């Protein structure tokens with residue numbers, strides 16, 4: 136492979152020695168589940184992400200289930216979710232006992248369509264919604280989503296698994312959410328040493344409930360206010376993430392530069408490809424390069440890139456409604472935009488530590504694949 140799609144070793148190398156020393160302290164102090172470093176990480180993240188309450192947890196999927204439970208979402212309730220996203224939001228709704236309703240994407244920002252969501256509410260009377268901030272930015276109409284949900288009493292959960300470091304209206308995107316979640320899966324922007332995640336809110340009552348739900352619904356050691364879950368973070372991951380906090384701004388800056396490189400390169404080839412990026416009002420985090428070929432399918436482009444030694448991904452090659460467990464799910468339309476996009480999308484290598492030369496090789500390979508006629 137001339138350029139890997141992702142290379143995590145470049146983010147690990149700068150912290151390896153500090154992490155090894157910290158992990159040996161974890162063993163000495165048997166700081167295995169929870170503990171002072173988890174609490175320290177939470178305080179650091181509250182400051183960094185401009186939220187009042189950050190509760191660290193086991194992963195971004197548990198974070199979603201707990202966020203739904205914390206807002207009282209359960210059986211008999213209908214929850215809107217975009218048809219184009221990772222599978223976890225759909226799973227979380229089903230695991231919470233509620234009913235998912237699939238909503239199409241806006242073909243320009245690739246996020247859940249506000250117009251279709253608002254029209255869908257007239258038919259389905261949504262009780263809740265999971266708005267997913269996908270690909271390193273969010274909906275161009277985020278404030279309309281927030282206002283509409285507040286007016287219509289729709290419980291809005293913002294899935295920010297992919298949006299660590301994204302700014303909306305010059306603030307952390309998590310700052311304006313009733314409740315938001317994040318994932319520290321290693322390939323995410325703020326990736327951990329194993330699975331991890333978090334739940335954020337500005338509301339102390341919700342925060343307290345979330346903290347209890349992540350720890351078996353505990354009120355005391357053997358007393359329980361809720362039927363919760365074991366979604367706790369361990370000390371090893373917390374130590375790793377605390378060390379990563381020193382580096383994260385530089386890593387995000389590197390991602391943004393790589394993303395800008397691809398955007399500029401690709402703008403010279405408007406007949407062959409389209410580049411998707413942040414709508415106005417956002418500063419993205421460079422999580423993914425999101426492109427579509429105009430004369431080839433995503434699978435054809437991926438095969439051509441791999442042939443040239445360029446790693447790539449297709450996020451996402453199939454939408455939720457095409458997955459067997461969701462084929463009969465309720466939906467607000469034929470979901471045409473998401474289905475069409477998924478057939479053409481391609482992602483070039485983009486990770487913290489990627490070099491300009493690697494971006495150049497990847498972009499040129501993409502251009503050559505697209506300009507080769509079948």
Ligand SMILES: Cc1ncc(COP(=O)(O)O)c(C=O)c1O
Nearest residue numbers: 194195196221223296318319320
């Ligand atoms: C949009 C989205 N939501 C939720 C998740 C689930 O996070 P995790 O893998 O930490 O459970 C992910 C990623 O993995 C994701 O991309």
